[in-house]
Amino acid sequence: MIEARDVTVVFKRGIRRKPLRALDGFNVTVHRGDVFGLLGPNGAGKSTAMYCFLGLIRPTQGSIRVGGLEPVPGSKSFERIAYVPEEPHYHLYLTVFEALRYYAGLYVNDIPKARLEEAIRRVGLTEFRDMRLDRCSKGMKQKLGIATCLITQPDLVFLDEPTRGLDPVIVKEFRDIILDMNRQGATFVINSHILSEVEMVCNRVAIMDHGRVVVQDDLRQLMKYDSDTYIVEFSGPDGLVLPEFMTATPSLHDLRRGALPSQHLPEFMRFVETSGIKLWSCALKRQNLEEAFFKILKGGPMG
Structure with a gap:
C-alpha cells in the first residue's frame, strides 16, 4: 500500500541558518489492511513523513509509492485516499449537515440524503446536525472528518493526532469507528503521541527518531x-x-x-x-x- 525508500527531506532556512534535515534515510512499509501507527518524539519527522505520503512535500532524495504510484494531489489515485488533520479548517458558517454534504460532495456526486444522515448518525452527531460549525467543539469537528470518510469510503485514511484533547467517550467512539472501517477493508496510518490509544487500535507501528525509522514491527513483537x-x-x-x-x-x-x-x-x-x-x-x-x-x-x- 505504501513504500518509502531512503527518503530524505531537507528544508532550506535562509542564508545564515543551516538547512533542516527533517527526514534522513526514512524507510517504511505499510501493508494493505494495516492500522499503522507512526510514533516518535516531537521533531522526529512524523508529520513530514505524512505530508510526503500525501504528496504535499516532495522528497529531496528517495522514493515514495502509495498504491504503487507516486503521490500527486488531485490525481485519480487520490480519489480513494482521505486525510483528517488534527485541526480541521472548515467553513464555519455551515451547519454539520451542510458541511458534510459540501465536503463529501467534492468527491462523490449526488449523495442521497439518507446516506448523509446515516453517516451523521454513525459518528453520533444527529442531535447536532443543524448546529453551525463555529459552535461545535473540536471533537465534533473531528467526527465530521470521519463522517466524510464514511461517505467517500476511502481505501487509505491518514489521521493526524485524531484523539488529542478529546474526552474519553469521544475517544472510544473514534476507536470503534476506525476498527469497524478497517474490518471493511480500509487501511489507516495514524500519527499519534497517545501510546495507549495506538496500542488499542494498531497492528503495526514504526518508531521514529531524528528523521529515521528506528524500529518497524508488528505491535505484538514490540510488546513481547x-x-x-x-x-x-x-x-x-x-x-x-x-x-x-x-x-x-x-x-x-x-x-x-x-x-x-x-x-x-x-x-x-x-x-x-x-x-x-x-x-x-x-x-x-x-x-x-x-x-x-x-x-x-x-x-x-x-x-
Missing part, C-alpha cells in the same frame, strides 16, 4: 514478554513477610501483586507452599507499548 521477570498475584495473612528478592503492592479485592526475577521462581514456589499464601496467577511480565517505546529510543534491550 520480559523473560527476566515474573508477575504474581496472591493473597495471604496480614503481616506476611515477603522474600527479599520480590516486591509487592496492593491490588484489587485484597490481592497483592508482585514482581520477582525469574531465577528466584523455584524459591518463590517453595515460599508459597510453606507460608500458607494463595497464589492466583504467575506469568512472565509483558511490557506495554510505552515501555517498549522508551527502551527503543534509549537504545536499551527489548527484553
Whole structure:
C-alpha cells in the first residue's frame, strides 16, 4: 500500500541558518489492511513523513509509492485516499449537515440524503446536525472528518493526532469507528503521541527518531514478554513477610501483586507452599507499548 525508500527531506532556512534535515534515510512499509501507527518524539519527522505520503512535500532524495504510484494531489489515485488533520479548517458558517454534504460532495456526486444522515448518525452527531460549525467543539469537528470518510469510503485514511484533547467517550467512539472501517477493508496510518490509544487500535507501528525509522514491527513483537521477570498475584495473612528478592503492592479485592526475577521462581514456589499464601496467577511480565517505546529510543534491550 505504501513504500518509502531512503527518503530524505531537507528544508532550506535562509542564508545564515543551516538547512533542516527533517527526514534522513526514512524507510517504511505499510501493508494493505494495516492500522499503522507512526510514533516518535516531537521533531522526529512524523508529520513530514505524512505530508510526503500525501504528496504535499516532495522528497529531496528517495522514493515514495502509495498504491504503487507516486503521490500527486488531485490525481485519480487520490480519489480513494482521505486525510483528517488534527485541526480541521472548515467553513464555519455551515451547519454539520451542510458541511458534510459540501465536503463529501467534492468527491462523490449526488449523495442521497439518507446516506448523509446515516453517516451523521454513525459518528453520533444527529442531535447536532443543524448546529453551525463555529459552535461545535473540536471533537465534533473531528467526527465530521470521519463522517466524510464514511461517505467517500476511502481505501487509505491518514489521521493526524485524531484523539488529542478529546474526552474519553469521544475517544472510544473514534476507536470503534476506525476498527469497524478497517474490518471493511480500509487501511489507516495514524500519527499519534497517545501510546495507549495506538496500542488499542494498531497492528503495526514504526518508531521514529531524528528523521529515521528506528524500529518497524508488528505491535505484538514490540510488546513481547520480559523473560527476566515474573508477575504474581496472591493473597495471604496480614503481616506476611515477603522474600527479599520480590516486591509487592496492593491490588484489587485484597490481592497483592508482585514482581520477582525469574531465577528466584523455584524459591518463590517453595515460599508459597510453606507460608500458607494463595497464589492466583504467575506469568512472565509483558511490557506495554510505552515501555517498549522508551527502551527503543534509549537504545536499551527489548527484553
